[in-house]
Amino acid sequence: MRRSSDLTPEIAEESAWWRDAVFYQxxxxxxxxxxxxGVGDLDGIRSRLGYLELLGVDxxxxxxxxxxxxxDHGYDVADPRDVDPLFGDLAAFDRLVAEAHEHNIKVTVDLVPNHTSDLHEWFQEALQAGPGSMERSRYIFREGRGFDGSQPPNNWVSVFGGPAWTxxxxGQWYLHLFAPEQPDLNWDHPEVRADLEHTLRFWLDRGVDGFRIDVAHGMAKPDGLPDMEIRAQVPGVLSDDVRDPRFDNDGVHEIHRMIRKxxxxxxxxxxxxxxxVKDDERFAAYVxxxxxxxxxxxxxxxxxxxxxxxxSAIEHSLAAVALTGTPAAWTLSNHDVVRHVTRYGGGELGEKRARAMTLVELxxxxxxxxxxxxxxxLPNVELPDWALQDPTWERSGHTExxxxxxRVPIPWEGTAPPFGFSTAVTTWLPQPNEWDHLTAEAQLEDPGSMLSxxxxxLEHRKTNAAFAGDELEWYGAPAGCFAFRRKGxxxxxxxxxxxxxxPLPPGQVLLSSGPMDGDQLPPDTAVWLV
Known part of the structure; x- marks a missing residue:
């Protein structure tokens, strides 16, 4: 059997493991x-690899x-080539990678190239070295505006709220698109590029299978750092018709080419x-x-x-990668957005809709x-004010x-917090008492559960030939409905x-997100047919 390194790059990529993989964040x-x-760690992940294998993730x-x-809970990196003692050490990381591979599970890790922690040795050197120094040139320092320099260099706002300058x-100001503790790096500086290459090789040499690149549309900044449009001065994601000078600058593609090399x-x-990035053509440039x-x-x-x-979301997502031959990457939730059970209405309705959207996505x-x-x-949790730790809470003046x-810890087993997540009485964020029916233990043997x-x-997706093909064919459907078929x-x-x-489309029901109504598809429900 040939190894991937024996294949031409084109053939190797067409057959690559990740092209139809299911990742688990x-x-x-x-x-x-x-x-x-009370805080999760690397050995904790290792202890649950059997569960992840049973779930069916790749x-x-x-x-x-x-x-x-x-x-910012780890996205302010002081040393990108070491493990924080809160989570373990390099030996624990090596054990996790080795055992995950034994379970036929790949391991990819987050990469944070846009900024560092303000306690990174480079930034501390920059503060000590002063204006005009080589040390400051690794970051984005500028003189202020106004006769005394007391105004920020431009009107950019932080994604977390408040000005993007400190x-x-x-007297100088430094740029931070996120928290003040996360100064942006200057990607025109050769040492910044060399350091990222060092970091990439460090983890690849330890056996990681890939990276998720944080703020991959960031890093490059426009010449002259022009002001934002006033209507764009809101935290978060912008609408389709607003160009934001903070992100998606053409220079970012040179950085990604370096990473790919x-x-x-x-x-x-x-x-x-x-x-x-919402524009389909601009998105396509990244892949x-x-x-x-x-x-x-x-x-x-x-x-x-x-x-x-x-x-519309599906069609745009497929169109954005169609010309590059790259697979689309789908997700319904992550650590930055409201969980989709809650987004879809919460309670029984939100859960019913989440089950339906899970079948659509898969x-x-x-x-x-x-x-x-x-x-x-799991739904989003309405936490008390005293428990909130996200920098957005403070940066927004307690309005966001x-x-x-x-991000509340996972409930594994038992009938009361911490539900097997920890032996500690209190966890870094509190779990709701009413999560007893949502534990993995409670759901594992229940054929009607979300986990089941x-x-x-996932088993069907991995083993059933009906899931072949990269294109979709859309059927005519009543208002408020759709149906598509996987070509191939x-x-x-x-x-x-x-x-x-x-009415259901023709075919035999393979799996439904909820009870069927004879040969009818009920509201808030999805179905697979073959």
């Missing part, structure tokens, strides 16, 4: 705690576990980018053959539970990214509650978001 802090400190994506003061004692020296590895292997297109996350909106050609806990049907509600639906759906395999997926039952 582990939010490391919240997955499993092995040492009783690969993990680990959120940052690097040395960090945790101002002034240092000598390194990774091409490690056959079988891959990189996926976090790309909040050209010499750039990223995959790109997150978040249209499905942003679509409400409406057949027309979901169909019927699509390409790559799937699941977020830990979605297979248990932030992302903590989707995921397991069965023949699987039919139908979704009903209307208020009444509708």
């Amino acid at each position: 582990v939010y490391v802090r919240s997955f499993a705690d092995s040492n009783g400190d 690969a993990l994506w680990l959120t940052p576990f690097y040395r960090s003061p945790m101002a 002034r240092v004692p000598d 390194v990774m091409d020296g490690y056959p079988g590895t891959m990189a996926v980018g976090e790309i909040w 050209r053959p010499d750039e990223l292997h995959l790109g997150f297109n978040f249209r499905l996350v942003e679509a409400g539970f409406d057949a027309d909106a979901v169909r 019927a699509l050609p390409g790559v799937i990214y699941l977020y830990n806990g979605e297979e248990l049907g 509650r932030g992302r903590d509600g989707c 639906l995921y397991r069965e759906a 395999g023949g699987l039919i997926c139908a979704l009903n978001t209307s208020g009444a039952s509708v």
Whole structure:
């Protein structure tokens, strides 16, 4: 049998493991705690590999576990080539990779190239060295505006709220598109590029199978740092018709080509980018053959539970990668957005709709990214003010509650918190008492549970020939509904978001998200047919 390195790059990529893989995002802090400190860690993940294998996933994506003061829960990296003691050490990481591979699960890790922690040695050197120094040139320092330099260099706002600039004692300002503790790097500096290459090789040499690149549409900044449009000065994702000078600058593609060149020296590895870019043509540029292997297109996350909106999201996502031959990468939730059970209405309605959308997502050609806990049907948690830790809460003046509600630790077993997540009495974010019916233990043997639906759906996706083919054919459908067929395999997926039952397309039911109404598809339900 030939290894991937024996194949030409084109053939190797066409048969690559990641082209139809199901990835499982582990939010490391919240997955499993092995040492009783109330925070998840690497050995905790290792202890649950059997569960992940049983679930049927192909690969993990680990959120940052690097040395960090945790101002943004690890996305403020002080040392990108070491493990923070909160999560373990390099030996624990090596054990996790080795055992995951024994379970036939790949391991990919987060990469944070846009910024560092303000406690990174480079930034500390920059503060000490002063204006005009080589040390400062690794970051983006500027003089302020106004006669005394007391105004920020431009009007950019932070994604977390407030200005994107902080002034240092000598009068200069530094750029941080996120928290002040996350200064942006200057990607025109050769040392910045060399350091990222060092980091890539460090983890690839340790056996990782790929990377998820944080803020992959960031890094490059426009010449002159022009002001934003006033209407664009809101945190988060922009609408289609607003160009944002903070992101998606053409220079970013040179950085991705550098990353790809390194990774091409490690056959079988891959990189996926976090790309909040809505224009299909601009999105496609990120997944050209010499750039990223995959790109997150978040249209499905942003679509409400409406057949027309979901169909539009699917069509745009497929169109954005059609010309590059790259698979689409689908996701419904992650650590930055409200969990989809809650987005779709919460309670029984939200769960019913989440089950339906799970079948829609898993019927699509390409790559799937699941977020830990979605297979248990976890909702967002309304946390008390005292528990909130996301920097958005403070930066917004306590007007935006932030992302903590989707990051609450996983309930594994038992009838009361911490539900087997930890031996500690309290966990880093509190779990609701009423999660006793959502534990993995409670759902594992229940054929009607969310977990059982995921397991069965993933098994079909992996083994059933009906899931072959990269293109979709759409059927005519009543208002509020859609149906598509996988060209090549023949699987039919139908979704009903209307208020009444509708006739099923022809075919034999393979799996449904909820009870059927004879030969009718009930509201808030999806079905697979062959």
